Amino acid sequence: MAKPSKENTPITEHLAYLLAQANREINRQLELRLSKEGVPVEQWRILKVLSDGNGHSMGELAGAVLLNHPTLTKMIDRMVSDTLVYRVQDPGDRRKVLMFISDRGKVLCKKLNSLAVDQEEHILESYGDKSTSELKRLLESLIDSSN
């Protein structure tokens, strides 16, 4: 009888793989919806975080929208050109830049939110209410336990 080693487990059974696959699929669907407004998912996240009206530093934003710092800087450059957001130097700490959402950004964000809600609703239909909330709960606790 062979030793029951986990080393030969097919890739499709690894948690890391399942997460990547699910993420890829859901993200692809969301991308598709948001492309109606020509906006990448990351920009929607940025707008959503900023839509509390407060200023958020670049470092804070980078963490919140899951982008590393230089990538965020360049994406923000584009969004500033599109007048969706704007920079203000933090008066309390001049190393920091505070990002704010513009009026135009708010308008766009509303449209994007509704597209995103459409998707969540679509998932709820095909996947089920119960599974969805259970999955969310488990993901949250996985994220917690990883820190």
Next chain:
Amino acid sequence: MAKPSKENTPITEHLAYLLAQANREINRQLELRLSKEGVPVEQWRILKVLSDGNGHSMGELAGAVLLNHPTLTKMIDRMVSDTLVYRVQDPGDRRKVLMFISDRGKVLCKKLNSLAVDQEEHILESYGDKSTSELKRLLESLIDSSN
């Protein structure tokens, strides 16, 4: 009483976001382990899929390792240079290229598997046996329901 609209749900409660966050974190951890052998996660996936010893076409591989086609081609180019895998034209359909793992690839794959198992074990410890298998189950069914 305001209408209970979902449009203002914070980003952290969206399934798409939770998936992205969990994926990012778990992937980062795996990356860290595999970097001991200087191999990106995608290459481990490729080696693992090919380690059944059969030939796999590029299209098949691309789907299995979650890379799009041109990206895979270029990654395979590198792996061929490193003599981890090799190409054979499919005799039955000469449009296709069949990929095979080399002996060197097999040796590397073994080491990588054990690093990956380490990680899964680490997750099991901190996150729990039950949660892990429940999460896997839910992810699988989410993926199924998205097709």
Next chain:
DNA sequence: CTTCAATTCTTGAATATTCAATATTTTCAA
């Protein structure tokens, strides 16, 4: 005070990914 380390953000060069176009082979209908 002053200087040195740490924090925050940006920049430029090196890499990697993606999109559109191309080349090759197969399929299939006329």
Next chain:
DNA sequence: TTGAAAATATTGAATATTCAAGAATTGAAG
């Protein structure tokens, strides 16, 4: 059997991301 459409993989140009270095500011120890 021929010719057009589909399938498969690669390539090259355009974009995007990352890594390492740089500039500015703050904090804090001496």
